[in-house]
Amino acid sequence: MHDEFSDTRLHAFIDGQLHGRDRERLLAAMESDPVLAERICALQRTKAWVNLAFEDARAPQHPLPRTSGGGRWIRIFGLAASLLLLASGFLLGWLTATSPEPLQRVVLRDIEAGHQKVLLHIDRADRARFDEILDGAEHLLRTYRNQGIAVDVLANAGGVDMLRADVSPYAERIARMLRDYDNLQFVAAPIPCSGSRKRASRPC
Amino acid sequence: MSLIDRLCDARALRQRIASSRDRLYKVALAWSGDAMVADDLVQETLETALAKVHQLREVERLYAWMYSIMNNCWRHYLRCRRPDCELDEEQFAADSDPEQLSGQQEIIVHVRTAIARLPVGQREVLTLVDLEGFAYQEVADILEIPIGTVMSRLSRARGFLQTALRGLRSDAVAGAGRLRRVQ
Numbered sequence: 001m002h003d004e005f006s007d008t009r010l011h012a013f014i015d016g017q018l019h020g021r022d023r024e025r026l027l028a029a030m031e032s033d034p035v036l037a038e039r040i041c042a043l044q045r046t047k048a049w050v051n052l053a054f055e056d057a058r059a060p061q062h063p064l065p066r067t068s069g070g071g072r073w074i075r076i077f078g079l080a081a082s083l084l085l086l087a088s089g090f091l092l093g094w095l096t097a098t099s100p101e102p103l104q105r106v107v108l109r110d111i112e113a114g115h116q117k118v119l120l121h122i123d124r125a126d127r128a129r130f131d132e133i134l135d136g137a138e139h140l141l142r143t144y145r146n147q148g149i150a151v152d153v154l155a156n157a158g159g160v161d162m163l164r165a166d167v168s169p170y171a172e173r174i175a176r177m178l179r180d181y182d183n184l185q186f187v188a189a190p191i192p193c194s195g196s197r198k199r200a201s202r203p204c
Numbered sequence: 205m206s207l208i209d210r211l212c213d214a215r216a217l218r219q220r221i222a223s224s225r226d227r228l229y230k231v232a233l234a235w236s237g238d239a240m241v242a243d244d245l246v247q248e249t250l251e252t253a254l255a256k257v258h259q260l261r262e263v264e265r266l267y268a269w270m271y272s273i274m275n276n277c278w279r280h281y282l283r284c285r286r287p288d289c290e291l292d293e294e295q296f297a298a299d300s301d302p303e304q305l306s307g308q309q310e311i312i313v314h315v316r317t318a319i320a321r322l323p324v325g326q327r328e329v330l331t332l333v334d335l336e337g338f339a340y341q342e343v344a345d346i347l348e349i350p351i352g353t354v355m356s357r358l359s360r361a362r363g364f365l366q367t368a369l370r371g372l373r374s375d376a377v378a379g380a381g382r383l384r385r386v387q
Contacts, residue, residue, distance in 0.1 A: 057230045
């Protein structure tokens with residue numbers, strides 16, 4: 001029996017971590033030492049049990065967030081594009097500075113309650129969210145046109161930027177919607193975010 | 205390397221991350237012993253890896269890097285769950301009665317139960333070596349422990365499993381292959 005082979009060395013052998021002369025000596029010793037061979041066999045069996053126990057484990061599938069790929073290069077291009085856009089915006093703003101045209105029907109007041117009123121709320125300058133809100137508002141106004149529905153789009157905090165004629169990319173769409181729907185209004189609310197959430201959660 | 209090549213590489217890397225869910229899940233399941241916890245761990249790991257992929261310096265260490273992330277998520281979970289318990293002493297109770305099962309399923313439950321009874325530190329080392337085939341040094345890097353600790357934990361874990369699974373060899377395996385007549 002070869003006592004010079006410690007358990008640690010045998011573990012290293014079955015895990016492929018034993019190299020060179022050490023490995024050769026162990027292989028040679030196994031040929032003449034059945035006790036040593038059985039020790040190694042037992043360890044390999046244990047390793048196989050562990051693999052077997054999780055062989056068929058499959059993870060449930062969930063969607064992963066879409067983040068911008070491309071790493072550093074994409075970020076560099078993104079930065080360059082942002083700077084270009086900023087410069088264009090500055091130039092455009094300078095050229096049109098003589099005739100600013102604010103949104104006429106954005107009002108600064110509290111919301112009035114009504115029986116058929118729907119309140120949609122935006123509290124940050126989030127274009128994806130605001131797209132959903134505008135789409136939702138149009139859907140409601142078209143679908144329930146004959147039921148006397150009214151829709152208020154309430155903006156506060158960063159969401160007010162979505163209504164500002166000078167910075168909002170939605171100025172044109174908002175103007176069109178106000179022309180198309182009499183029972184729609186956009187409200188820039190002077191109330192804190194938490195208050196607006198509570199208010200929006202109550203049925204009107 | 206051209207810009208197009210770099211963009212393609214980045215895209216391929218992100219696809220490799222996204223497609224590694226099953227392999228991460230096996231280890232997460234072995235660590236936690238709970239399918240829901242494992243699912244959460246893997247999802248959090250994948251999301252973190254995708255968000256921080258630009259921090260990966262050596263692409264060939266992708267999986268070791270992802271397991272480092274998962275280990276951080278796991279440590280955080282354990283701290284929140286049992287803040288006063290020594291991590292190395294943490295144990296999980298089996299939630300199934302093996303006697304109600306049979307054949308292949310019985311073997312799986314037996315082995316998983318035995319693994320769940322290992323202290324967390326031993327369980328982590330054992331599964332990273334046996335399920336993922338990481339080298340001892342890689343395991344030491346992932347878990348941020350000395351390589352000597354990796355080897356000693358592995359030795360203790362396998363010693364425990366050999367004892368715990370001794371009775372399994374004849375009975376369960378024989379049961380797994382048994383054919384029964386159905387009336």
